[in-house]
Amino acid sequence: MLNQNAKCVGGALSPGIYSPLVEQLQEHGWEMVQMPCPELTFTGLNRFWAVREQYETLAYRRHCRRIVKGVAAAVEAHVARGDEIVLVGLEGSPSMGVRITSSDPERAGRPTWPDGSPELTAGRGILIEELMAELAKRGLPTPRAIGITQVLPDHSPEAARAGLKAFFED
Amino acid sequence: MAVVDHQLVNGPPRGLDLVGVLQRLHWGMIVLPAAWYPPEVVTELLTQVAEHVEEFVRHGYDVVCVGSPTGLAEPLGRLGVEMPDTITPASDAELAEFLTGREITNRGQLTDAD
Numbered sequence: 342m343l344n345q346n347a348k349c350v351g352g353a354l355s356p357g358i359y360s361p362l363v364e365q366l367q368e369h370g371w372e373m374v375q376m377p378c379p380e381l382t383f384t385g386l387n388r389f390w391a392v393r394e395q396y397e398t399l400a401y402r403r404h405c406r407r408i409v410k411g412v413a414a415a416v417e418a419h420v421a422r423g424d425e426i427v428l429v430g431l432e433g434s435p436s437m438g439v440r441i442t443s444s445d446p447e448r449a450g451r452p453t454w455p456d457g458s459p460e461l462t463a464g465r466g467i468l469i470e471e472l473m474a475e476l477a478k479r480g481l482p483t484p485r486a487i488g489i490t491q492v493l494p495d496h497s498p499e500a501a502r503a504g505l506k507a508f509f510e511d
Numbered sequence: 512m513a514v515v516d517h518q519l520v521n522g523p524p525r526g527l528d529l530v531g532v533l534q535r536l537h538w539g540m541i542v543l544p545a546a547w548y549p550p551e552v553v554t555e556l557l558t559q560v561a562e563h564v565e566e567f568v569r570h571g572y573d574v575v576c577v578g579s580p581t582g583l584a585e586p587l588g589r590l591g592v593e594m595p596d597t598i599t600p601a602s603d604a605e606l607a608e609f610l611t612g613r614e615i616t617n618r619g620q621l622t623d624a625d
Contacts, residue, residue: 344539346512346572347563356537363530372521375542377559386570411555418548 342429342489347378349388352492361502362429362489369509371427374419376412379405379436379468389452392443392460393435396467405436405471413475420481427508430469432488438466439488461493485511512567513538513610514560514595516578517545529577532606543580553582561586568592573613577606 342362345353366373380388380396383404416426430439443460465473473483487508490496519529520542533540541563544556564587567574576583576597584594596613600606 344512344541346539346567357539358530358534360534363534367530373542374517374545377556377563381566382559382562386566408559411552411559414552415544415548415556418552 342431343373343375344378347381347386349380349390350386352390355491359489359491361498362505365502365505365509368506371509372424374415376437376468376472377408379408382408391435392445392448393464393467394444394446395448396435401467402471405468406475408468409472409475412472413479413481416476416484417479417481426482426484428469428472428484428486430466430486430488431492432490433461433492434466436466436468437488438464439469439486440465441488441493442466512572512574513540514564514574514576514580514583515540515542516580517543519578521545526602527600527606528603529606532603532610536607536610538610543578543583546581554586557582558586561590561592564595565590565592568595575610575613 342359345355345357345359363373365371379401380391383396383401384391419426428439431437432439432441433443435443440463441461442464444462444464445460448460469486476483485508487504490501490504513533515529515533519527520540530540541560543560544553546553548556561583564574564583574595576595578599580594580597587594598606598609600609
Protein backbone atom coordinates (compact mmCIF):
# COMPACT_ATOMS: atom_id res chain seq x y z
CA MET A 342 0.00 0.00 0.00
CA LEU A 343 2.92 2.31 0.64
CA ASN A 344 4.70 1.15 -2.49
CA GLN A 345 2.42 0.40 -5.41
CA ASN A 346 5.51 -0.47 -7.47
CA ALA A 347 5.59 -3.77 -5.59
CA LYS A 348 2.28 -4.85 -7.12
CA CYS A 349 2.22 -7.22 -10.04
CA VAL A 350 1.95 -5.54 -13.43
CA GLY A 351 -1.55 -4.15 -13.87
CA GLY A 352 -2.28 -4.41 -10.16
CA ALA A 353 -1.41 -0.87 -9.14
CA LEU A 354 -4.44 1.37 -9.11
CA SER A 355 -2.66 4.44 -7.88
CA PRO A 356 0.84 5.74 -8.46
CA GLY A 357 3.42 5.42 -5.70
CA ILE A 358 1.50 5.45 -2.42
CA TYR A 359 -2.13 4.50 -1.78
CA SER A 360 -3.21 7.86 -0.41
CA PRO A 361 -6.58 7.04 1.23
CA LEU A 362 -4.85 4.71 3.68
CA VAL A 363 -1.99 7.08 4.49
CA GLU A 364 -4.39 9.97 4.99
CA GLN A 365 -6.36 8.02 7.59
CA LEU A 366 -3.22 6.77 9.36
CA GLN A 367 -1.81 10.27 9.60
CA GLU A 368 -5.12 11.89 10.53
CA HIS A 369 -5.56 9.52 13.46
CA GLY A 370 -1.93 9.55 14.58
CA TRP A 371 -1.03 5.95 13.74
CA GLU A 372 2.59 4.98 13.24
CA MET A 373 3.35 3.25 9.91
CA VAL A 374 5.30 0.02 10.01
CA GLN A 375 5.53 -1.67 6.64
CA MET A 376 5.35 -5.40 6.02
CA PRO A 377 7.53 -6.85 3.28
CA CYS A 378 5.85 -8.02 0.07
CA PRO A 379 6.39 -11.80 0.07
CA GLU A 380 5.48 -12.25 -3.58
CA LEU A 381 7.95 -9.61 -4.76
CA THR A 382 10.89 -11.40 -3.16
CA PHE A 383 9.67 -14.85 -4.22
CA THR A 384 8.47 -14.55 -7.80
CA GLY A 385 9.70 -11.03 -8.53
CA LEU A 386 8.38 -7.93 -10.21
CA ASN A 387 7.46 -9.71 -13.45
CA ARG A 388 5.21 -12.22 -11.71
CA PHE A 389 1.78 -13.10 -13.02
CA TRP A 390 -1.41 -12.33 -11.15
CA ALA A 391 -1.90 -15.53 -9.15
CA VAL A 392 -4.30 -17.34 -6.88
CA ARG A 393 -3.60 -19.07 -3.57
CA GLU A 394 -3.16 -22.51 -5.06
CA GLN A 395 -0.25 -21.31 -7.17
CA TYR A 396 1.58 -20.04 -4.09
CA GLU A 397 0.56 -22.95 -1.87
CA THR A 398 3.93 -24.68 -1.91
CA LEU A 399 6.36 -25.74 0.80
CA ALA A 400 8.93 -23.27 -0.48
CA TYR A 401 6.54 -20.31 -0.40
CA ARG A 402 5.31 -21.25 3.07
CA ARG A 403 8.94 -21.35 4.24
CA HIS A 404 9.54 -17.97 2.62
CA CYS A 405 6.51 -16.47 4.40
CA ARG A 406 7.51 -18.02 7.73
CA ARG A 407 10.91 -16.42 7.46
CA ILE A 408 9.34 -13.03 6.72
CA VAL A 409 6.81 -13.15 9.53
CA LYS A 410 9.47 -13.96 12.11
CA GLY A 411 10.89 -10.49 11.56
CA VAL A 412 7.46 -8.87 11.44
CA ALA A 413 6.26 -10.65 14.58
CA ALA A 414 9.44 -9.71 16.43
CA ALA A 415 8.74 -6.07 15.56
CA VAL A 416 5.13 -6.47 16.72
CA GLU A 417 6.44 -7.99 19.96
CA ALA A 418 8.68 -4.96 20.52
CA HIS A 419 5.71 -2.61 20.03
CA VAL A 420 3.46 -4.65 22.31
CA ALA A 421 6.16 -4.62 25.00
CA ARG A 422 6.16 -0.81 24.70
CA GLY A 423 2.40 -0.75 25.20
CA ASP A 424 1.50 0.15 21.63
CA GLU A 425 -1.77 -0.94 20.07
CA ILE A 426 -1.19 -2.89 16.87
CA VAL A 427 -3.57 -3.12 13.93
CA LEU A 428 -3.01 -5.02 10.73
CA VAL A 429 -3.80 -3.68 7.27
CA GLY A 430 -3.87 -6.28 4.53
CA LEU A 431 -5.11 -6.37 0.96
CA GLU A 432 -8.39 -8.10 0.19
CA GLY A 433 -8.32 -10.49 -2.75
CA SER A 434 -4.60 -11.11 -2.43
CA PRO A 435 -3.37 -14.71 -2.28
CA SER A 436 -0.83 -13.60 0.32
CA MET A 437 -2.17 -10.52 2.09
CA GLY A 438 -5.94 -11.07 2.14
CA VAL A 439 -7.50 -10.52 5.56
CA ARG A 440 -11.04 -11.72 4.87
CA ILE A 441 -10.99 -12.32 1.14
CA THR A 442 -8.30 -14.14 -0.75
CA SER A 443 -8.31 -15.70 -4.20
CA SER A 444 -8.73 -19.31 -5.18
CA ASP A 445 -8.96 -21.28 -8.40
CA PRO A 446 -7.80 -24.91 -8.20
CA GLU A 447 -7.85 -25.20 -11.99
CA ARG A 448 -5.65 -22.24 -12.75
CA ALA A 449 -2.43 -23.39 -14.36
CA GLY A 450 -0.44 -23.29 -17.53
CA ARG A 451 -0.38 -20.49 -20.05
CA PRO A 452 -1.94 -17.42 -18.39
CA THR A 453 -4.85 -16.73 -20.74
CA TRP A 454 -7.67 -16.47 -18.24
CA PRO A 455 -10.21 -13.74 -18.92
CA ASP A 456 -10.39 -10.59 -16.85
CA GLY A 457 -12.71 -10.66 -13.89
CA SER A 458 -12.64 -11.86 -10.33
CA PRO A 459 -14.24 -15.31 -10.18
CA GLU A 460 -11.39 -16.48 -7.96
CA LEU A 461 -12.31 -14.28 -4.99
CA THR A 462 -13.25 -16.32 -1.96
CA ALA A 463 -13.49 -15.91 1.80
CA GLY A 464 -10.29 -16.56 3.68
CA ARG A 465 -6.88 -15.24 4.57
CA GLY A 466 -3.81 -14.95 2.39
CA ILE A 467 -0.82 -17.17 3.09
CA LEU A 468 1.41 -14.56 4.69
CA ILE A 469 -1.42 -13.33 6.90
CA GLU A 470 -2.08 -16.92 8.01
CA GLU A 471 1.58 -17.40 8.84
CA LEU A 472 1.76 -14.04 10.66
CA MET A 473 -1.24 -14.87 12.83
CA ALA A 474 0.30 -18.27 13.64
CA GLU A 475 3.63 -16.69 14.56
CA LEU A 476 1.96 -14.06 16.77
CA ALA A 477 -0.02 -16.80 18.55
CA LYS A 478 3.15 -18.85 19.02
CA ARG A 479 4.74 -15.88 20.74
CA GLY A 480 1.69 -15.37 22.96
CA LEU A 481 0.93 -12.02 21.35
CA PRO A 482 -2.62 -10.69 20.97
CA THR A 483 -4.37 -11.07 17.64
CA PRO A 484 -4.47 -7.58 16.14
CA ARG A 485 -7.60 -5.98 14.77
CA ALA A 486 -7.32 -6.23 11.03
CA ILE A 487 -8.68 -4.60 7.91
CA GLY A 488 -8.02 -5.18 4.23
CA ILE A 489 -7.77 -2.59 1.48
CA THR A 490 -10.51 -3.38 -1.02
CA GLN A 491 -9.23 -1.63 -4.12
CA VAL A 492 -8.97 -4.81 -6.23
CA LEU A 493 -12.46 -6.07 -5.41
CA PRO A 494 -15.09 -5.68 -8.16
CA ASP A 495 -17.50 -3.88 -5.84
CA HIS A 496 -14.82 -1.51 -4.53
CA SER A 497 -16.11 1.95 -3.81
CA PRO A 498 -13.51 4.61 -2.98
CA GLU A 499 -15.99 6.44 -0.75
CA ALA A 500 -17.00 3.32 1.16
CA ALA A 501 -13.38 2.26 1.48
CA ARG A 502 -12.40 5.66 2.85
CA ALA A 503 -15.27 5.55 5.35
CA GLY A 504 -14.30 2.03 6.38
CA LEU A 505 -10.70 3.04 6.99
CA LYS A 506 -11.80 6.12 8.93
CA ALA A 507 -14.05 4.05 11.18
CA PHE A 508 -11.37 1.42 11.69
CA PHE A 509 -8.64 3.83 12.70
CA GLU A 510 -10.95 5.92 14.88
CA ASP A 511 -12.08 2.87 16.85
CA MET B 512 11.15 4.37 -5.23
CA ALA B 513 12.32 5.82 -1.92
CA VAL B 514 13.72 3.87 1.02
CA VAL B 515 12.84 6.11 3.93
CA ASP B 516 13.93 6.56 7.50
CA HIS B 517 11.26 5.35 9.92
CA GLN B 518 11.66 8.47 12.01
CA LEU B 519 11.09 10.79 9.05
CA VAL B 520 7.80 9.06 8.30
CA ASN B 521 6.56 8.67 11.87
CA GLY B 522 8.41 11.25 13.94
CA PRO B 523 7.23 14.75 14.76
CA PRO B 524 7.17 17.01 11.68
CA ARG B 525 10.31 19.09 11.37
CA GLY B 526 9.48 21.23 8.38
CA LEU B 527 9.38 18.23 6.09
CA ASP B 528 6.27 16.47 4.81
CA LEU B 529 8.12 13.46 3.42
CA VAL B 530 5.06 11.36 2.63
CA GLY B 531 3.30 14.33 1.08
CA VAL B 532 6.19 15.02 -1.30
CA LEU B 533 6.44 11.35 -2.30
CA GLN B 534 2.69 11.22 -2.92
CA ARG B 535 2.74 14.37 -4.98
CA LEU B 536 5.61 13.12 -7.15
CA HIS B 537 4.21 9.57 -7.42
CA TRP B 538 7.07 7.82 -5.64
CA GLY B 539 6.46 4.65 -3.66
CA MET B 540 8.27 4.09 -0.38
CA ILE B 541 9.82 1.35 1.69
CA VAL B 542 9.94 2.28 5.36
CA LEU B 543 13.08 1.20 7.20
CA PRO B 544 12.71 -0.51 10.58
CA ALA B 545 12.68 1.67 13.68
CA ALA B 546 16.14 2.17 15.15
CA TRP B 547 14.92 1.26 18.64
CA TYR B 548 13.98 -2.34 17.72
CA PRO B 549 16.26 -5.03 19.15
CA PRO B 550 19.41 -5.28 16.98
CA GLU B 551 18.60 -8.77 15.69
CA VAL B 552 15.17 -7.58 14.57
CA VAL B 553 16.64 -4.59 12.77
CA THR B 554 19.18 -6.86 11.06
CA GLU B 555 16.51 -9.27 9.83
CA LEU B 556 14.20 -6.52 8.60
CA LEU B 557 17.05 -4.69 6.83
CA THR B 558 17.93 -7.94 5.07
CA GLN B 559 14.37 -8.10 3.79
CA VAL B 560 14.47 -4.46 2.68
CA ALA B 561 17.71 -5.16 0.83
CA GLU B 562 16.08 -8.05 -1.02
CA HIS B 563 13.30 -5.72 -2.16
CA VAL B 564 15.78 -3.07 -3.27
CA GLU B 565 17.77 -5.67 -5.22
CA GLU B 566 14.69 -6.69 -7.17
CA PHE B 567 13.82 -3.09 -8.04
CA VAL B 568 17.39 -2.22 -8.99
CA ARG B 569 17.65 -5.35 -11.15
CA HIS B 570 14.62 -4.10 -13.08
CA GLY B 571 16.08 -0.63 -13.57
CA TYR B 572 13.97 1.25 -11.04
CA ASP B 573 15.41 4.42 -9.62
CA VAL B 574 15.91 3.83 -5.91
CA VAL B 575 16.97 6.51 -3.44
CA CYS B 576 17.31 6.70 0.33
CA VAL B 577 15.82 9.52 2.35
CA GLY B 578 17.16 10.11 5.85
CA SER B 579 19.63 7.81 7.56
CA PRO B 580 19.65 4.30 6.07
CA THR B 581 21.83 2.99 8.91
CA GLY B 582 22.84 -0.62 8.46
CA LEU B 583 21.43 -1.01 4.94
CA ALA B 584 24.78 -0.97 3.12
CA GLU B 585 25.84 -4.33 4.53
CA PRO B 586 22.88 -6.48 3.41
CA LEU B 587 22.83 -4.65 0.08
CA GLY B 588 26.54 -5.34 -0.36
CA ARG B 589 25.96 -9.04 0.24
CA LEU B 590 23.54 -8.93 -2.70
CA GLY B 591 25.98 -7.01 -4.88
CA VAL B 592 23.93 -3.83 -4.80
CA GLU B 593 25.46 -0.41 -4.24
CA MET B 594 23.95 1.97 -1.74
CA PRO B 595 21.39 4.19 -3.46
CA ASP B 596 21.92 7.94 -3.59
CA THR B 597 20.92 9.35 -0.23
CA ILE B 598 19.55 12.68 0.88
CA THR B 599 18.63 14.13 4.24
CA PRO B 600 16.47 17.01 3.10
CA ALA B 601 15.80 20.04 5.23
CA SER B 602 12.63 20.99 3.38
CA ASP B 603 9.94 19.74 1.02
CA ALA B 604 11.45 21.84 -1.75
CA GLU B 605 14.89 20.31 -1.34
CA LEU B 606 13.49 16.78 -1.49
CA ALA B 607 11.27 17.58 -4.47
CA GLU B 608 14.20 19.11 -6.34
CA PHE B 609 16.33 16.03 -5.63
CA LEU B 610 13.64 13.63 -6.85
CA THR B 611 12.52 15.54 -9.92
CA GLY B 612 16.07 16.15 -11.08
CA ARG B 613 16.82 12.46 -11.48
CA GLU B 614 17.01 10.59 -14.74
CA ILE B 615 14.32 7.96 -14.36
CA THR B 616 15.10 4.68 -16.08
CA ASN B 617 11.95 2.89 -15.00
CA ARG B 618 8.82 4.74 -13.96
CA GLY B 619 7.15 1.62 -12.69
CA GLN B 620 3.78 0.36 -13.77
CA LEU B 621 2.08 3.65 -14.34
CA THR B 622 2.72 5.68 -17.44
CA ASP B 623 2.18 9.37 -18.13
CA ALA B 624 -1.25 8.44 -19.42
CA ASP B 625 -2.19 7.20 -15.97
